[in-house]
Amino acid sequence: MKRNGRKKIAAFIIMVFMLAIVAGCGGETKDTGDNAGDKAEKINVGVNVELSGGVASYGSNARDGAILAIEQANADGGVLGMQINPIERDCKSVADEAMSVSAALVGEKIVAQIGPLTSGNVAGSTPVMMDNKIPLIAPAATAANVTVDDKTGATRDYIFRVCFIDPFQGTLMAQFAADNLQAKSAVIYCDNSSDYGKGLAEYFEKTFIEKGGKIVAKEGFVKDDRDFRAALTKIKGLNPDFIYVPGYYQEVAPLIKQARELGITAPIGGPDGWDSPDMVSVAGNEALNNTYFTNHYSSQDQDPNVVKFVEAYKAKYNKDPDAFAALGYDAVQIMIQGLKDAGEADSVKLTEALENITDFQGITGKMSIDEQHNPVKAGVVIEFKDGKQVMNTRIQP
Amino acid sequence: MLEFTQQIVNGLSLGAIYALIALGYTMVYGIIKLINFAHGDIMMVGAFVGYFSLTLLGTNIMVAMVTAMIACAVLGVIIEKVAYRPLRNSTRIAALITAIGVSLFLEYITIFLLGPSQKVFPESAFPIKAYDLAGLSVLNKDIFVVVSAVVLMLILQYIIKWTKTGKAMRAVSLDQEAAVLMGISVDKTISITFAIGSALAAAAGVMYGVYYSTVNPLMGIIPGLKAFVAAVLGGIGIIPGAMVGGFLMGLLETMVSGYGSSLYRDAVAFGVLILILLIKPTGLFGKDTGEKV
Amino acid sequence: MQILKNKFIRFCADVLILAALFTLVQYFITTGLLNQYYQINLASMCINIILSVSLSLINGFTGQLSLGHAGFMAVGAYASVILTQMLGQPFIAGIFAACLAAGVCGFIIGVPTLRLKGDYLAIATLAFGEIIRVTLQNIDYVNGPAGVLGITKLTTWPWLFAAAVITTLVVVNLINSSYGRAIISVREDEVASELMGINTTKYKVIAFVIGAMFAGLAGAMYAHFFYIIKPETFNFLKSFDILVMVVLGGLGSTSGAIIAAIFITALTAALQSFPAIRMILYALILIIVMIYRPQGLMGNKELSRQTFGRIWSGRKNEHNRN
Incomplete structure (x- = not known):
């Protein structure tokens, strides 16, 4: 009797789940019906x-x-x-x-x-x-x-x-680094877990080399990393003229902060993924000096x-x-x-x-x-000056 | 040489954070043999409690940390009572799935309430001082996390080895039924374990916030996983093992990034874990317990 | 003779039921009764069935906790895509390559790690899964983290159906063979089965490799249905998703794994309409089901003709009593 009861419970639970499945699918169709009328x-x-x-x-x-x-x-x-x-x-x-x-x-x-x-x-x-x-x-x-x-x-x-698109921004920053900042050597430290970071890095590298520059090292981080000091210490030893950090602000802000804490003074550049008020509140005004990013607008415009x-x-x-x-x-x-x-x-x-x-x-x-x-x-290169975004160069397509 | 020393400093402070999280992980595992996947998320809740206590109540960092620890201790006890206790006598894998459920629940209830965007820890909570030791950059927060990790580990070790509660914990860990026969309240002991473990996670969370300046609802996943790996590396269930595992993990990641390629950092870290497990399957500090037939 | 005849009749019945199911769905698809949305979820369902049935062989029947199933799926997906998209081979070659590559990976990973027990094995497999993902992220031939985009859609309902049925058949028949009894004995008591002269490592590796091969198959199906694959899709959270299905269905129950795969896919789809709270609901359902049914929906029982028969006759008896 007891065994039978347990089996019934099992069967009951399975039936409830089946019902849930049917109800789930049914709900979907009903929605469609409702909205068709509203069209x-x-x-x-x-x-x-x-x-x-x-x-x-x-x-x-x-x-x-x-x-x-x-x-x-x-x-x-x-x-x-x-x-x-x-x-x-x-x-x-x-x-x-x-x-x-x-x-x-x-x-x-x-x-x-x-x-x-x-x-x-x-x-x-x-x-x-x-x-x-x-x-x-x-x-x-x-x-x-x-x-x-x-x-x-x-x-x-x-x-x-x-x-x-990635080619535009990557190329833009490479031109800026080579022409405006006179950089001869650069390190790419990219968000390796996203196609965004990788794509930008690729085009930056291409243009920067065409301009006669040299990529001395390529490093990567992944999304949700918060500790970048190991690679940054290594980069410090290479002493590059420019560091390109294609990635999003969540990672880049602590990255720049740590770079400055380690005593890296080289200019750092990046793409529009940097654009967030959190950049300043995380990294601080001082650390952000001498950093540049490409963007289509500035929220402080x-x-x-x-x-x-x-x-x-x-x-x-x-x-x-x-x-x-x-x-x-x-x-x-x-x-x-x-x-x-x-x-x-x-x-x-x-x-x-x-x-x-x-x-x-x-x-x-x-x-x-x-x-x-x-x-x-149009693309613009924005510079951080004491925590303020300042338009540095505007480039028409 | 200077660069190498700098990397050691980097590795130790990163490792301290892992060690702090791993301590709570390993403690809970030691007592009830449950991989508490929600541990990283309890750390996240702790970080948020710390954040709100700093920004809304304007407390100082120590008060914020204590608040977070108390809040998470309560949360840990509740989670254990509601989600894990009913499963104590069923398979461990069922408890594991529940832990995954709790983990998802904590993540998404936080997103629901606060949104998925990150929050910035106020800089003023912990003013940074940099010490320049002949070119070596050491920050006061580096010293802070390393010292806290060591101190908390020592306190934990003291509780477990020399207090009555600790004795009860060890007894429950060894044999629950025998512990009951000796008049130990298993429920109470496990609750205390969760309270302490979660409080440790909260401390780690607040430190993480101070250290990396931001907190977000999904911040617990990756450090949680890394800390779990660290705990296994040291021998899960063994307090000093978690500590050593954490520091080792931090140093390993730093060395791979610093002298190999940062692109392969996680792969190498996991590879070393596998190697150690293959050579010594119970982790570095694990005792080889012969199988009972 | 009678037994043989009965077996034959049952076999024919099975074939008929499957054929009917296949034709019915195919009919709905061709007539457009099953729109794109349902077709996509049907594909997810079949892929999830392959994944959960193959993982249930490792976790449920062999009792080896593996958290790296998504890694094998990734290997299969990439292997098949390289063959069909980059080398211009037919889909069937891609599928074989997927199974082969995933199986080889399973062997390489399984032989050393399966000596480990319990949670140590879990973390080692998890680590391997992550290593596979990180490695794929760094291979430029398959575009690193961006993955391969624009994969031709070759996975159709007949392929999905055949893949799911073959996976289930192989696993069920393996379990019911002498290999299967050895595999289950490893789960029940490793030391005792070793004493009985069973080479436990061998059986663990066999189960692991077969499980991995079918995960590769699922990867091939996935890649050629969902247009894009990238390493991030196959992270450890994906492995957890598969594990959830297996445990929810009941460890050691193939039918449970299938039911849970269907249930989870349908649940995910049903929760789409509540974007803000979908994951909260999902988590709550997971916790509640585990608390009230820790052995999973089916326990280690199977849903078979006999079960239906018993429920049927049970009902009839009750009826008679009334």
């Missing part, structure tokens, strides 16, 4: 970003930027007389989940998708967007092959981005658009925006511009409109979309 008065936009997993902080900042842009647009009466309805989903920082989420969003009848952040996760959702002919606007996927197929050289029709964005962001989220937030905001802005140009909320028409965007004034600069779906926008 008339709402424009559904998918926000497929990393809210959990390794790069959750990038994804949620970009989400915050994107949602701010959508709320502002809705407060101004929406687009084409309709309100934008953002549908937020978490892709767990993995490519397969990004694909699944995109497919779920397609079921929600979205006209465009914002995100994911990293190149790999964008690649995950690429096939779904291509199959369904829905444009994807990537806020921060910098790898060159996100929008262009390596093998054929063909542009991926429905993938767009609003950020710089006096441009009224930028000032307005920074204020609105601070008011809503009670924190300063970083580069991800700004790019998430611009991704939505450019989508709204595209919708206006297209004249109707149709994903194929929106794609055509996005392809033809020229001189769009975003907060990360004035941009035009080229044939490869990359934004053409």
